[in-house]
Amino acid sequence: MxxxxxxxxxxxxxxxxxxxxxxxxxxxxxxxxxxxxxxxxxxxxxxxxxxxxxxxxxxxxxxxxxxxxxxxxxxxxxxxxxxxxxxxxxxxxxxxxxxxxxxxxxxxxxxxxNDVNAAALGAAHLLGLGADLAYLALGTGVAAGVVLDGRLRRGFRGGAGEIGHVTYEPSGPQCACGQRGCLELYASGSTLDAAGPVGPGLRASHEVFEAAAAGDPRAAGVRDAFVEAVAAAVRLIVLTYDVERVVLGGGFAEVGEPLLGGVHAVLRRQADGSGLLRSLASADRVVLAPPGAPVAPVGAALAVRGRV
Ligand SMILES: [Zn+2]
Missing domain, CATH: 3.30.420.40 (ATPase, nucleotide binding domain)
Structure with missing residues (x-):
């Protein structure tokens, strides 16, 4: 061989x-x-x-x-x-x-x-995580790759983890998928960019967080709405799959600690008001993907060897 x-x-x-x-x-x-x-x-x-x-x-x-x-x-x-x-x-x-x-x-x-599924496998390997995790990809869209009991959960029609198209605001704007107010319209990096002070591009998301930290109230509002929606995605994943870890990845997770800290804060605040959420301890499960690590190609290479 x-x-x-x-x-x-x-x-x-x-x-x-x-x-x-x-x-x-x-x-x-x-x-x-x-x-x-x-x-x-x-x-x-x-x-x-x-x-x-x-x-x-x-x-x-x-x-x-x-x-x-x-x-x-x-x-x-x-x-x-x-x-x-x-x-x-x-x-x-x-x-x-x-x-x-x-x-x-x-x-x-x-x-x-699927690239997000590959990234989930790669993140599990590179972070040395256990058998249950979800990789939440925050890019132009929002989706999760889910590994359960050490195996990728693709779903009956490959749709497992497509949480970007769960309704978040029922009266929100039309989504490309045909529904209204999908989570993807609020938690994706494209939304952050569209609201950014310097136009489209990944750089804008960093600048939104920096401007917010410097006290710009408009940037803080955009940041908080984004973080709130990402936290909703995490809560949805934990309530659906009860995975041990939720890894924040994709280009817009490269904002790094300010995003992670914000998501932790929202989840802890929500847990304060709910015994159920408190018992699930969602905030403790959220980690960042290793910055710049090739999670998706590594996961794809593992998949071809059948180690999924
Ligand atoms: Zn949609």
């Missing part, structure tokens, strides 16, 4: 992050490349990242156990097909991404996972 090397990729709308893991699941190489949109472009740039990671480590691509791929979209992990990955320019249903990539890599096995 093989040497035990595996490759993990996280294919996002702008970049592909790749890692090479050795047989002990330690990261032995990382590589970032720009995403080329469209099915052909994604397959080409993904296979190039795999080949370059292997070449840099002096191993043959044929020697890896497999390649795990995390993508934003509806995924059938059994077939490796992807549907509606619009951020990758792959709008169609059932694009056979796994088979296409296997072909481009001369037969190397490929496993495709």
């Amino acid at each position: 093989s040497s035990g090397w595996s490759v993990g990729l996280d294919i996002g709308g702008t970049k592909v992050d790749g890692v090479l893991l050795d047989s002990a699941s330690a990261v032995r190489g990382t590589l970032r490349a720009a995403t080329v949109r469209g099915t052909d472009g994604v397959v080409t740039c993904a296979s190039r990242v795999v080949r370059e990671l292997c070449a840099a480590a002096g191993i043959d691509t044929a020697d890896v156990v497999g390649v795990g791929v995390g993508v934003p979209g509806l995924v059938d992990p059994r077939t490796g097909s992807v549907s509606h990955a619009v951020n990758l320019g792959m709008d169609l249903s059932d694009v056979p991404l796994g088979a296409l990539l296997t072909s481009a890599l001369d037969g190397v096995p490929v496993r495709v996972e």
